[in-house]
Amino acid sequence: MFTVMSEAKRKRVFSGIQPTGNIHIGNYLGAIRHWASSQVGFDNIFCIVDLHAITTSQDPRMLRTRIRQAATLLFAAGIDPRLSAVFVQSHVSAHAELAWILNCLIPMGWMQRMTQFKEKSQKQKERVLVGLFDYPALMAADILLYETDLVPVGEDQKQHLELTRDVAQRFNSTYGLTFKLPEPVIPRKGARIMGLDDPTKKMSKSGSRPGHAVYLLDSPEEIRSKIMGATTDSLREIHFDKGRPALHNLLVIYELFTGLRRAEIEARFKGKGYIDLKRDLAEVIIEGLRPVQQRYRELTMDAAYIDSLLVGGVSKVRPIAEKTLLIVKEKIGLR
Ligand code: AMP
Ligand code: TRP
Numbered sequence: 001m002f003t004v005m006s007e008a009k010r011k012r013v014f015s016g017i018q019p020t021g022n023i024h025i026g027n028y029l030g031a032i033r034h035w036a037s038s039q040v041g042f043d044n045i046f047c048i049v050d051l052h053a054i055t056t057s058q059d060p061r062m063l064r065t066r067i068r069q070a071a072t073l074l075f076a077a078g079i080d081p082r083l084s085a086v087f088v089q090s091h092v093s094a095h096a097e098l099a100w101i102l103n104c105l106i107p108m109g110w111m112q113r114m115t116q117f118k119e120k121s122q123k124q125k126e127r128v129l130v131g132l133f134d135y136p137a138l139m140a141a142d143i144l145l146y147e148t149d150l151v152p153v154g155e156d157q158k159q160h161l162e163l164t165r166d167v168a169q170r171f172n173s174t175y176g177l178t179f180k181l182p183e184p185v186i187p188r189k190g191a192r193i194m195g196l197d198d199p200t201k202k203m204s205k206s207g208s209r210p211g212h213a214v215y216l217l218d219s220p221e222e223i224r225s226k227i228m229g230a231t232t233d234s235l236r237e238i239h240f241d242k243g244r245p246a247l248h249n250l251l252v253i254y255e256l257f258t259g260l261r262r263a264e265i266e267a268r269f270k271g272k273g274y275i276d277l278k279r280d281l282a283e284v285i286i287e288g289l290r291p292v293q294q295r296y297r298e299l300t301m302d303a304a305y306i307d308s309l310l311v312g313g314v315s316k317v318r319p320i321a322e323k324t325l326l327i328v329k330e331k332i333g334l335r
Contacts (some may be wrong), residue, residue, distance in 0.1 A: 021205030024213040026193035030154030036078030044084035076296035087313035094321035098141035155191040199245035
């Protein structure tokens, strides 16, 4: 009786990650780590968003590899298939279908305000695709299909979550209560890890310079070389100061990997220089990633196992998505 009650009350968590580029410590500290650490007591769904990935050009062979790699990394980082469903977005056609329906409710003006689109389209100019513009509608569909309560994401996704709530409200007020309004869950620290080469830009998978990001699968040598080469300022004292963004970023990464308090970290580096901090930081990251990399290597030896987990994941979530889509179609008169 008790378990049935608590199951019924369990909140649903939904989040997604794009299988593009290499997954980096920004993704880990801002999102994946939290997904893994708060699975118990929630009903969790994590989606490899391959349809979002194709909003920028992808090599088909590479994309296929990266979808499986992203899934493997999630399990390696501690996502437990007994507690969480992991699946590939394009395996549930309801995502694309609901996105289309939402397109027909979202005013152009809302989409034109999306800063992620503005930033990305500035870089790509006329090559920018309609799909990239429409990205937030697909993301709203992802979330709304599953009666999601909580969406744990990094800071950069906050605006997309607001749009999701807005379109859900618009649907509800037009057609009657249908969608639950999801809440973003953004970590207090680490929600925006910055590039090692440029602390004014968030660490991203598309950062082209080799020293931009530490990837979860980087070797100890690569991690040392990237951290030693990270940008810093010309001041000396090591303490947490938002006005010194490069140093602040390194210290936040240190803080999150060690779990130490800020005062302890500052005491540890009192009278020391950047070289000491960087040397220590590299080792802290190497140690922090070691278990993830170890588990990743074990899991890649059994591709059939990962496939079976993805099949298990999709078979749990597909009925939920299809049920929601059917209700939506009935409400708007498509059925
Ligand atoms: P993406 O790489 O865009 O698929 O992002 C996957 C998750 O990682 C999302 O929840 C993002 O908000 C989060 N994320 C991406 N980049 C960063 C970053 N530099 N710092 C913190 N979180 C991030
Ligand atoms: N847009 C998210 C990102 O780039 C990925 C994503 C797609 C997502 N659909 C989602 C995140 C639904 C949370 C919920 O990080």
